[in-house]
Amino acid sequence: MFVLHERLDADTAFVTDWPLCRVLLLNDANYPWVVLVPRRHGVSELHELDPADRQTLTEEVADASRRLQNHVKAAKMNVAALGNVVPQLHVHVIARFTDDPAWPRPIWGVLPTKPYDDDTLTAKVAELRALFA
Incomplete structure (x- = not known):
């Protein structure tokens, strides 16, 4: 489950x-x-997925990267599965721009988290639902 x-x-x-x-x-x-996040119970590492799920994960990450990059016109897509803080297998797909504050370094630790306000969060979720439909 x-x-x-x-x-x-x-x-x-x-x-x-x-x-x-x-x-x-x-x-x-x-x-x-x-x-x-692969919807598989108890999976914390990529190699713990069965081969079919590993292939599906790869395709879904590639699809998410392509869609997001095209949508926001990103210069580069960063993809990472770290799991040091959250052990559940999850893959970050982050759009990067040559003028973002962390460029060209990794984003972690550069800026404090800046949560969306409620209205913007609702709008972003709707935008991504349409993008990822």
């Missing part, structure tokens, strides 16, 4: 479910940023 880790639940907004992954918007207005 799939249960979203409480930290991911607190830091994201639900966008949609794809065949394998739950697609979430990270509540940080600093960057266009989605998180894909």
